[in-house]
Amino acid sequence: MSILVNKKTRVVCQGITGTQATFHIRRSLDYGTNVVSGVTPGKGGEVHLGLPVFNTVKEAKAETGANASVMYVPAPYVKSAVQEAVEAELDLSVCIADGVPVKDMLEIKAMLKGAKTKFIGPNTPGIITPGQARLGIFPENIHTPGKVGIISRSSTLTYEAVIETTRAGEGQSTVIGLGDDMLIGIDFVEAVRQFQDDDETRAIIMIGQAGGTFEEEAARYYQRLERKKPLIGFVAGNAVPFGHKMGYAGDIMTNGHVSAQDKKDAMAAAGITVVEKINDIHKELSKIFALS
Amino acid sequence: MNIHEYQAKKILSRYGIKIPKGGVAYTPHEAKRVAFRSTLRGPWMLKAQIQSGARNKGYFLEKKAGKGGGIRLIKSRRDIVTEAEKMLGSTLVTVQTGPKGKLVGRLYVEAFTKVNGIFYAGLAIDRLNAALTLLVAEVVNYDISELAVRHPERILKIPLDLEGETTPEQVRQVMDFLKLPPRCAKNLEVFINGLHRAFIDNDAVMIEINPAGVTKGGEIVALDAKISFDDNALYRHQEILRLKDDYEASERELQAAKYRFNYSEFDGSVGLIVNGDGIALAAMDLLRGKGIGTACFLNVKGGVDKDKIASGIKIIMTNPRVEGILINILGGFLRCNLIADGIISAASEVGLNVPLIVRFEGTNKDEAREILEKSKLPIIMAETMEDAVNKLSDAVEENE
Numbered sequence: 001m002s003i004l005v006n007k008k009t010r011v012v013c014q015g016i017t018g019t020q021a022t023f024h025i026r027r028s029l030d031y032g033t034n035v036v037s038g039v040t041p042g043k044g045g046e047v048h049l050g051l052p053v054f055n056t057v058k059e060a061k062a063e064t065g066a067n068a069s070v071m072y073v074p075a076p077y078v079k080s081a082v083q084e085a086v087e088a089e090l091d092l093s094v095c096i097a098d099g100v101p102v103k104d105m106l107e108i109k110a111m112l113k114g115a116k117t118k119f120i121g122p123n124t125p126g127i128i129t130p131g132q133a134r135l136g137i138f139p140e141n142i143h144t145p146g147k148v149g150i151i152s153r154s155s156t157l158t159y160e161a162v163i164e165t166t167r168a169g170e171g172q173s174t175v176i177g178l179g180d181d182m183l184i185g186i187d188f189v190e191a192v193r194q195f196q197d198d199d200e201t202r203a204i205i206m207i208g209q210a211g212g213t214f215e216e217e218a219a220r221y222y223q224r225l226e227r228k229k230p231l232i233g234f235v236a237g238n239a240v241p242f243g244h245k246m247g248y249a250g251d252i253m254t255n256g257h258v259s260a261q262d263k264k265d266a267m268a269a270a271g272i273t274v275v276e277k278i279n280d281i282h283k284e285l286s287k288i289f290a291l292s
Numbered sequence: 293m294n295i296h297e298y299q300a301k302k303i304l305s306r307y308g309i310k311i312p313k314g315g316v317a318y319t320p321h322e323a324k325r326v327a328f329r330s331t332l333r334g335p336w337m338l339k340a341q342i343q344s345g346a347r348n349k350g351y352f353l354e355k356k357a358g359k360g361g362g363i364r365l366i367k368s369r370r371d372i373v374t375e376a377e378k379m380l381g382s383t384l385v386t387v388q389t390g391p392k393g394k395l396v397g398r399l400y401v402e403a404f405t406k407v408n409g410i411f412y413a414g415l416a417i418d419r420l421n422a423a424l425t426l427l428v429a430e431v432v433n434y435d436i437s438e439l440a441v442r443h444p445e446r447i448l449k450i451p452l453d454l455e456g457e458t459t460p461e462q463v464r465q466v467m468d469f470l471k472l473p474p475r476c477a478k479n480l481e482v483f484i485n486g487l488h489r490a491f492i493d494n495d496a497v498m499i500e501i502n503p504a505g506v507t508k509g510g511e512i513v514a515l516d517a518k519i520s521f522d523d524n525a526l527y528r529h530q531e532i533l534r535l536k537d538d539y540e541a542s543e544r545e546l547q548a549a550k551y552r553f554n555y556s557e558f559d560g561s562v563g564l565i566v567n568g569d570g571i572a573l574a575a576m577d578l579l580r581g582k583g584i585g586t587a588c589f590l591n592v593k594g595g596v597d598k599d600k601i602a603s604g605i606k607i608i609m610t611n612p613r614v615e616g617i618l619i620n621i622l623g624g625f626l627r628c629n630l631i632a633d634g635i636i637s638a639a640s641e642v643g644l645n646v647p648l649i650v651r652f653e654g655t656n657k658d659e660a661r662e663i664l665e666k667s668k669l670p671i672i673m674a675e676t677m678e679d680a681v682n683k684l685s686d687a688v689e690e691n692e
Contacts, residue, residue: 020625075524096625098593101525102417103495106454109422125624137624139654154570159622159654160677180570182497183422209570212419236573238580248345249416249498251440252427252447260573277581278574279678 001200002129002174003149003191004092004118005068009133012057012066012090013038014073014081017048020096020137021072025049028070028134037064039084057084068092070126070135075099078122082108086117094135095121098181105183112185119185124177125155138175146171148285149195151188152207153180153214157236160278161205168285173201180209188218196229203230203288205281206272208263210237213254215263219270230288232281233267233274235260293521294343295535298400300517303494307486310479310513314402316341323376323401327366331403336366338375338401340384342394343540345502345518346437350386353393357382362396365404372401387437397539405513407505411470412436413483415452415491415499423451424491426458426484428466431503456492458485475510483512494532495525544588544607551600553592555607560585562684563614565605567592567626571677575620578681584688587613594625601634602641609642616647616688620677623655632663639669647672647687651680 013025016038026049029035037052037060044055054060057069069090071081075097085093100108100122112119120127126136130143139159148165150172152158158177165172176191178184188206195201208215215235222231237260268274273284295303301311313330314337317323327336340347340362347362362384366372376399385393414427428448429439439446448469450462463481466472472480483504491499498520505513526533538546548555554569562584566572572589579586588611592604608617621631635650651674652660664671672687674680 024625076527099524101495101528102497102522103454103492103525106417106422106424110454139622139624139657142654152570154568154573155624156566156568156571156622157574159624160571160574163653163676182417182419207570210573214420217420234574236570236577238577248436248440248502249414249427249500251437252414252444252449253416253418253425277578277678279578279676 001198002132003194003198003201004174004176005127005129005133005135007032007034007132009034009068009092010064010066011035011133011135012060012064012069014057014069014071014085015077016040016051016053017043017046018072022049024072024137027140031134031140032131033133033135036066057088057090061088061090066090068094068135070094070096072096075101075122079104079108082119083111086111086115089116091116092118092120094124094126095119095185096124096126096136097121098123100181102182105181109183120176121179121185123155123181124179125158127174127176129174130172136177142166143175144171147173147200147202149173149198149201149204150175150207151178151191151195151204152176153178153209154207154236155180157207157234157278161207161234161281164279164281165205165285167282168289170285170289173198182212184214187214189221192218192222192231196225201229203232203285206231206233207278208233208235208267210235210260210263216266219266219272222272223270228271231272232284233264233272234278234281235263235267236278293523293526293532293536294540295519295521296341296343296398296400296537297339297517298341299535300519301514303519304486304490304514304517307490308482309486310483310511311517312337312402312405312513312515314400317376317399317401318397320373320376320380323399324372326401327372330401334367334369335404336372336401337404338364338366338372338379338399340379340396341398341400342384342389342396343537344386344388344394346386346388347384350384350389352379353383353385362386395539405505405515406507407513407515408508409506410503410515411506413487413501413504415487415496417497418449418451421451424454426450426452426462426466426488428469430470436502452488454492456489458488472506473510476506476512479510479512490519494519495522495529496520497522544611547607548590548604551604553590553604555588555590557588558586560587561613561615561688562586563608563611563617564589565592565608565617565619566590567594567621567623571620571622575618575677575681578678582681582685584685587611592626592631598630598633598637601630602637605634605638606642609638609644614646615691616684617649618680618684619648619650620680621651622653623657627656628652628654628660629656629663632660635664635671636667636669644669647684647691649674649680649684649687651675651677
């Protein structure tokens, strides 16, 4: 088992003919991901990496049965690409690009309200279910199938968390990078909920980041759960002095609580095992798996 | 991207928002001219144009600037030039600038506006609910920074649409909340609508009027103004990009920005090169655990061009604070071999005279290690981030 993607997921790549898409889709195909088609407006009818290319996501869905998309389109085109994915009623859409304007994300979040499509990103390494499906830019060679679910707002720390599971002798059920932009699609609450419901996942790792209140919300959600899977949390940013800032609106939005320590306190109070060093995660994992 | 008060006021006045009469001045005599153009009788306000809040509660590092803060009320004509002389060319420190402060190179000079009441108005993004939100608060007895932390319930929050259409109902809500007299109604509507439109039209991420004043006649005047724009949307706002003040950033920050890298400077001694902010923060935490401070970090993000990466690495190598460099790359999008090539090219140009610890993981890491080994440069390879931090700590100690 896994969450959101597995070997049955039929993937269409939005922006497939681009350089980065070509590099990563080839690797995803080699990994065994069930990529069935690609979309590049104006290049419909071509064949790329052995896959049929369509002008629209709707066509790709109708012709190849795609139910999830991974997009490598540049930031200015993300809004229209998401709109296509939503209108085609895909189950999932993953956006790698960084630099998506906040206003575009506000509009995207409005589009997603009540829509069938779940959205991951932007500015994320994507999602990978080891041995089954890779949607994004994960270095696949560090992953092994297993029982630990990983959720992270930081791309690079996601990889650190994966390496920690390996050090503990465990693998990963699914790894999701939420993205660390101001506004994101799926958040910690949704991801924790999915891992709680997944039979295969026995423990969860959550990597937060200073700024916003996504971690606090997840802590509140976790605290209310009756049957809790073990959750290990880490938040980077203790050593950073508050940088130059302008104005108070940000403080108002979070009631003044934005530091890494605020987040760690909220997580610990909710029963999450908070580690001070990311390289300590494997020790906590070993304890969890030794018990069961 | 942030802009100065005088620039923000100019933009907002185009949306119908009332601002006191005034202008920007770069010299004391220009300050006098602008002051007289605003009002002949005074009083006047001299306001340091640095991008920070709480300027009035700030202090100057230089003695010549006197005891006053960054915002001064001038009552007599002859004081305009002397006060402007004190402030210009001095360094203002506020709670938001950090201890180094910011150099004041220009003043905003405006006519003092007599008001009967003041309030705070802000527009910001509610990240959790993905909504543009209007924030309003009374700030007569409390500072907004205090309210934010201690009495968040005393701040009115209203979600606004993305079309820039404030509804009459929303304006009424603000009227009631601030208990404004009926004669303010029309002016408040113009004020809120103006903020809302300015935010949407210009891809702002924050607009703050702290405070807005209410005059005897019921006018709403923006006594101060701050706007932050979305860096990611500047490509569609060339006119805003022109407002950027390069004096607010250091030389190395500007260079890094040219290549679209994230670069931050601190007070420590280690230079970090990473490909994610998260990993930079985690490494800084580990370094601090060893009693080592960070001088700067460079996040090359998904940079794919070898020459750009070499230029980025040079920024770190040429920072005089740096006594040791830690490169921690977890290749995904970014291929490790490009970083290896970049290290060699940068080292051949500017030399490598401090310890360099490198840790590669992920995409093309073996290839990257091989490139570095062949180069015969004195580079120490590490397995994990913690290992890298330990090795760096040992190397820096040995070097001393």
